Amino acid sequence: MKSLFTSFVCLFLMAMNGFAQTDDAIAAKAKKLHFSSIVLDTHIDTTPRLQRAGWLFTDEHPDGAVDLPRMKKGGLNGLFFSIYMAGTVTGPKAVADSIERIAAVHKLAADLPNEVMLCRTAADVKLAHRQKKIAALMGMEGGHMINNSLATLRMYAELGVRYLTLTHSVNTEWGDSSTDTPKHNGLTDFGKDVVRELNKLGVLVDISHVADKTFYDALAVSSAPMIASHSSCRALSNHPRNMTDEMIKALAAKGGVIQINYLDSFIDEPLYQYSLKTREASRARMQELGGFTPENATKVREEMAQQFGPAPKVTWEKIIEHIDHAVKLVGADHVGLGSDFDGGSMPEGMKDATQLPKLTEALLRKGYAEKDIRKILGENTVRLLGEVEKAAAGLRKK
Numbered sequence: 035m036k037s038l039f040t041s042f043v044c045l046f047l048m049a050m051n052g053f054a055q056t057d058d059a060i061a062a063k064a065k066k067l068h069f070s071s072i073v074l075d076t077h078i079d080t081t082p083r084l085q086r087a088g089w090l091f092t093d094e095h096p097d098g099a100v101d102l103p104r105m106k107k108g109g110l111n112g113l114f115f116s117i118y119m120a121g122t123v124t125g126p127k128a129v130a131d132s133i134e135r136i137a138a139v140h141k142l143a144a145d146l147p148n149e150v151m152l153c154r155t156a157a158d159v160k161l162a163h164r165q166k167k168i169a170a171l172m173g174m175e176g177g178h179m180i181n182n183s184l185a186t187l188r189m190y191a192e193l194g195v196r197y198l199t200l201t202h203s204v205n206t207e208w209g210d211s212s213t214d215t216p217k218h219n220g221l222t223d224f225g226k227d228v229v230r231e232l233n234k235l236g237v238l239v240d241i242s243h244v245a246d247k248t249f250y251d252a253l254a255v256s257s258a259p260m261i262a263s264h265s266s267c268r269a270l271s272n273h274p275r276n277m278t279d280e281m282i283k284a285l286a287a288k289g290g291v292i293q294i295n296y297l298d299s300f301i302d303e304p305l306y307q308y309s310l311k312t313r314e315a316s317r318a319r320m321q322e323l324g325g326f327t328p329e330n331a332t333k334v335r336e337e338m339a340q341q342f343g344p345a346p347k348v349t350w351e352k353i354i355e356h357i358d359h360a361v362k363l364v365g366a367d368h369v370g371l372g373s374d375f376d377g378g379s380m381p382e383g384m385k386d387a388t389q390l391p392k393l394t395e396a397l398l399r400k401g402y403a404e405k406d407i408r409k410i411l412g413e414n415t416v417r418l419l420g421e422v423e424k425a426a427a428g429l430r431k432k
């Protein structure tokens with residue numbers, strides 16, 4: 035006869051085994067779900083790297099966050115390459131430089147026809163997924179890049195640009211940015227024309243980066259649902275780049291989607307407060323170093339830590355908190371992913387695209403339904419693309 039102690043040990047081991055199996059089962063389910071889903075990130079800043087001589091998308095790089103091998107490891111099968119330009123670059127130079135960025139994405143798809151498909155429509159993204167190719171789309175980050183010309187905007191759309199962020203970090207001549215001093219009280223009449231033109235072209239109106247008033251002006255004018263391509267929740271972190279609950283609700287009420295940004299200084303309130311404290315010194319140093327690059331950002335951050343003390347630590351679970359906050363507010367149909375990979379500092383545990391399966395597993399463990407997780411991972415963005423195309427077709431018929 036077994037002693038009481040032996041029986042207890044046996045029962046304990048059986049229970050632990052049960053837990054382990056449940057745990058393994060969830061992990062396996064998450065993996066299967068993640069790697070069978072459309073995982074479409076609406077804001078990735080890898081485009082300048084594509085333009086670097088000798089930099090290959092097909093190599094796994096020790097730095098940065100996104101390349102083909104790491105996308106495959108992380109199950110990231112779709113992305114909007116940001117056609118990014120500092121808001122201070124304006125006029126013909128902004129147009130010329132934009133064309134070069136766009137050309138780099140076209141070249142990537144042309145060079146890797148079996149791996150990358152340049153996508154313009156919802157149907158294209160679905161086809162790329164069926165063919166197991168990366169769906170490459172383009173989002174233009176900053177209304178300054180159209181050089182105040184609707185004709186130029188139309189040409190960008192012809193080249194495959196699928197969203198226009200109305201402003202970047204500074205005001206344009208027709209719209210206020212969230213990180214500049216308000217000048218136009220939102221959108222000017224021309225700014226409203228830009229929104230109407232985007233609607234006609236079937237190009238998404240992106241309200242990440244814009245001032246709150248610009249958001250509400252765009253929302254009032256746009257006849258199609260809009261996107262926040264890379265913004266998080268201001269209720270959790272008071273950064274002006276994030277959206278208030280009221281804005282998230284208004285965006286969703288018109289069918290739009292908020293794509294959660296992962297940048298550590300956006301998603302964490304203590305780090306945001308720290309960034310306010312270090313802002314002036316860090317700006318001055320960045321200028322000395324020749325302007326923003328991810329490498330310069332790392333260097334400046336290290337120097338600020340020496341001067342002001344270490345920055346508060348932020349871990350990847352904060353991303354889940356923002357997703358969950360937005361889902362609780364407006365439901366899983368209106369939330370997605372817009373990492374800002376290669377655009378700044380990521381939280382610990384989310385250094386690059388290989389880490390993405392964690393998000394799926396965390397949402398599953400939180401009790402999210404598989405169909406809702408698929409929506410957040412990419413299906414909402416595909417639906418939004420389709421709705422905006424349909425709205426544009428309707429406008430063309432009128």
Ligand SMILES: [Zn+2]
Nearest residue numbers: 175243264377
């Ligand atoms: Zn941005």
